[in-house]
Amino acid sequence: MEIAFYILSGMAVTSAILVVSLKNLVRAILALASLFLSIAALYILLSAEFLGLVQTLVYIGGVILLFLFLIMLTENLFEERQVAFFQRITGVGLVLLLFGIFVSIFMKQPFQVIPKTDYSIAEIGRLLMTDYLIPFEVVSLLLLVALIGAIVIARKEEE
Amino acid sequence: MELLYDTGKLIGVIENLLQHCKDSWLPGWLLTLGIMVVVAIIIVAFIAVNTLMLVLAERKVSAFIQDRLGPMRTGPYGILQTVADALKLLQKEDITPKRADRLIFFLSPIIVFAPAVMAYVAISWSPKIRVADINLGILYIFAAGSLGTLGIILAGWSSANKWSLLGGMRSAAQIISYEIALLLSVIGVIMIASSLNLETIISSQKNCWYIAYQPLGFLLFLVSALAETNRAPFDIVEAEQELVGGFHTEYSAMKFAMFFLGEYANVFIASALCTTLFLGGWQAVPGLPIIFPPIVWFLIKTYLVIFVIMWIRWTYPRVRVDQLMNLSWKFLIPLGFLNIGVTGLVMAIK
Amino acid sequence: MSISHYLSLSAILFCIGLYGVISRKNAVMVLLSIEIMLCSAGLNFAAFSAIHNPSGQIFALFIIVVGAAEVACGLAIFFLATRLSETIDLDKFNLLKG
CATH class of the missing domain: 1.20.5 (Single alpha-helices involved in coiled-coils or other helix-helix interfaces)
Incomplete structure (x- = not known):
């Protein structure tokens, strides 16, 4: 179980980073599909099978197809201005600050092991x-x- | 053959073997991994052999419908024709167009083929023969099916070819509209069986197949399954006369073969699902003595459905794009809702 | 597995999504990043539902539905925008500015 969680979360984080960093829109959408798939697998790991399958069905079967459909229908979606370096650094700083706040909240949480549920x-x-x-x-x-x-x-x- | 008739015995032999392995020397995770690999190999081998047979059957069926003989030269009665075709395909040069997106061009046949393999896991072949007993089996098969369409659209986009792009776009529009009709058509069965588990659905059809309760649902399922698997008369995705080859125009050799395998694997899955939901799965025909083992019943029914699908392909002309959309949104989906409403009403009255 | 594992994962995903929203100028990319953030929220709900009660799963379902609706409308707007102004750059959609 532990190994599965680490593999899936590694996959999720890698594909999320790819989504926000790839220049090519279609490849970013493909990375998003892989993120959705790993999140669906994580739901199933949490024994929320219904949620995982609905996630796959709606997001990959619907949302991703809509994105690809838009890209095929329109041209000039690919051009993108680069954000200024200063702005990017500020973004990273803000995001890290937020992450720090999250972590400080988690620290106060009691350590709770997830029981085997079967809803x-x-x-x-x-x-x-x-x-x-x-x-x-x-x-x-x-x-x-x-x-x-x-x-x-x-x-x-x-x- | 003895073993095939008594599936319980076969399962027992395999279980004993596994228990023996577990007791003696193998660590647990290696055993699980080994089982996964063996199952995957069996499924892929089944898909390959099945595709060879179905392609030959398709050509023979079309030949007889059009009053021809079909392939006759290779092997007795032409039965080795598809084997020869497959060998030829393997030797072809693998071509990638110059302006294609190489990564996605490489990935899309895999994205089409892998989910088809995934879907086989949930099928219940016989009372005990199945890979995994998934509680939400139907939903799982639909989820796997929705992954495959992604590959078709990406193949159309990444080829950098107008025909392919048009094929991919048509595929996206078609699959989004018919997926709704397909899901609506099976809800009636799910309501009656009050389960999403394929095995439970089959065993609840012991006395009466669901085609008797859900004739409309059966028709809706068949039509939308034809559209979802891109079969004629809904094959506008790869309409040869309009689009050269549709989304796979630029593909050759092994990658083309992957699309082909994926398509026929999906046809088999759709027919197997149709058999499971409406035709009693591995149950014998009610009233007849059980002369065959359940798995043979299952295969007979599934291949009958596949034959009907081929029959439709070689009988009806292809629909136009706008007619296709109208059929789904203005006709199939309202009928699907009507079917659910009537089923619910009858169940409430009972 | 403990709940903290899932919470940390969802926090990381949320932050990556937020960074995408801040740093990209392409409207489709921003929508993709918002989808990442929605996903991480759903993961949180599912993790908490595993230790409390199934209500969390229902909230995650609602998130999926809302995400799908949002994408449908957002993409329709982008489609119109590219037809009218031939760009997808968010900073160039400033026709309403006085």
Whole structure:
């Protein structure tokens, strides 16, 4: 279990670094797909199998395909101005500061070993239909709005 | 042959062997790794042999539908034709176009092929013969299937060829729209079986196959599976008359063979899933005596579905791009919702 | 495995995503970095749900849904922007500036 976690998290961090540093957009998207895959595997390691499979299905089967579709539809997506060196250093500094804050918070957390859990998908479904019914409906409304919104924005103006 | 009839005995022999290895000298992780490697080799070998057979079958079926003989020269009755083709393909030069994105051009056949291998892990061949008993088996197979489409689109983009790019774009649009219809079509079965586990779904069809409860779901599944595996009449992704070869125009030799293997592996997976969900899996036909072992029943049904798919390919003309989108969004998806609603209503009344 | 392992991993991923948002000028790249940050949040929820109760998984599901909706709308906007101004540079989308 430990080995699997370290391999997967190494894969996740490497692909995340590749995503933010690669110049080529399509390669960055491919790196993002590998990040999604390793996160899905980490979910399964946490015995959240449903979450892992949904992550693969929605993100790699949907989101990544949408990104690639946009790249094929449009040209001149690749040009990019370099950020000034000073700005980049400031960015690194800010991010490291944030990471320091995170670590100082974790230090106060008690050391908790993750037990072997086994939530069934039926349990998740029941929660969605009882305790989280209203958020669930709101999210479905959000999806509908996003769908219509995307169509309205990207539609050709009729002359 | 004795062993094949009594799968329990076969499993017992393998388990004994494994137990013996574990007791004697092998460390646990090495044993697990060994099992993984052996299983992967078996699956890849099965895919390769299966593809050879299916390509020959495809050519023979098309020949008989068009009142021809098909390949006859290589071997008796032409049965060695695809073997010869495969050997020829292996000797071809591996060409990468000059302006192609080399890394992605190299990776995309692998991205198409590997998920097809992954999907075989979840199939339940016979009451005890399966690689892994995955609780969310259906979802796993769909997730693996959605990985493969990434390879097709990347292949289209990285070839730096207009035909390939058009093929890749068509593929993206087609697969996003038909994935929804495909997922909606199986929800009815999942509701009745109240499980996502393939083995549970099969054993709950002991008395009546789900095609009787879900005829609409079966039709929707078949149509969307045809589109998802890029088979005619939905093969606009590689429509030869319009796009030369579609996304794999620039591919040659082994990389082309990988696409081919991936395509036929996906056809087999789709048919096996169809058999599992709607045709009772490895169960014998209700009412008939069990003359074959379960795995033979499973293969007979799966190859029957594959035959129907080939039959459709050589009978119907290809649909146009706009017709394809209309069919999915305006027809299949509403029907899928209707199917779920009616199934839920009937279950609530009962 | 302890919870701290997962929390550290998700903190690292979040910081990498944040760095991407700060340092890239290409709008698609910024969207990719935001996806990394969303992923790390989901990982946190899943890790906490493993020691408490399954509610965390539901929040992670909501994150996945919201992420997908966001990408659909964002990409539609970028598509329109490239058609109108022929660039994807975030600093050049300043037509509303008075």
